[in-house]
Amino acid sequence: TQLLEQSPQFLSIQEGENLTVYCNSSSVFSSLQWYRQEPGEGPVLLVTVVTGGEVKKLKRLTFQFGDARKDSSLHITAAQPGDTGLYLCAGTDSWGKLQFGAGTQVVVTP
Amino acid sequence: EAQVTQNPRYLITVTGKKLTVTCSQNMNHEYMSWYRQDPGLGLRQIYYSMNVEVTDKGDVPEGYKVSRKEKRNFPLILESPSPNQTSLYFCASSFWTGGTRELFFGEGSRLTVL
Numbered sequence: 001t002q003l004l005e006q007s008p009q010f011l012s013i014q015e016g017e018n019l020t021v022y023c024n025s026s027s028v029f030s031s032l033q034w035y036r037q038e039p040g041e042g043p044v045l046l047v048t049v050v051t052g053g054e055v056k057k058l059k060r061l062t063f064q065f066g067d068a069r070k071d072s073s074l075h076i077t078a079a080q081p082g083d084t085g086l087y088l089c090a091g092t093d094s095w096g097k098l099q100f101g102a103g104t105q106v107v108v109t110p
Numbered sequence: 111e112a113q114v115t116q117n118p119r120y121l122i123t124v125t126g127k128k129l130t131v132t133c134s135q136n137m138n139h140e141y142m143s144w145y146r147q148d149p150g151l152g153l154r155q156i157y158y159s160m161n162v163e164v165t166d167k168g169d170v171p172e173g174y175k176v177s178r179k180e181k182r183n184f185p186l187i188l189e190s191p192s193p194n195q196t197s198l199y200f201c202a203s204s205f206w207t208g209g210t211r212e213l214f215f216g217e218g219s220r221l222t223v224l
Contacts, residue, residue: 042216
């Protein structure tokens, strides 16, 4: 059983559309991270959020940490083919252990 | 260039033939870790090391060994590989930064055990 549930598992959209990926848990995390993994490569850190309710923006990507620090979302505006990849959320629990979700595969077609 | 280097990137082996996957980082990170990635299961931690000569089990340590004799290197050893260890393996390293750990990953090692 995944401690962090990501939804949807797979998302296919056209270039220019918006998308949102969710990361949910029944546990509280001290921080939440989002990574993106492209084929044949390791995950690369996009952002870390540490405060409940925190919103961070990275160009067309908006990350939000839930008020209760149990969930997070990633929103991409006007998606581009370069946004294609596996998006992984990872939470740090109260013991300092990092737990990963199973990931959301995003495909953006031209 | 800051990086985590794993070798080999691809390996096909047979059941019971010992193998080692090497991992080296050039960022002077204290923390290093090994993960395996399987479809639908995400990244699961195998072993981790907080510093030289300090290693500990992760969530799925059975069938694996590690060592940390030097700060930069953290090899993963499969003494007697079995088909259920067929997977994509990632090494990662980090500093410990204010209660969270920002991982730098290698490019992965795809292992097939026949």
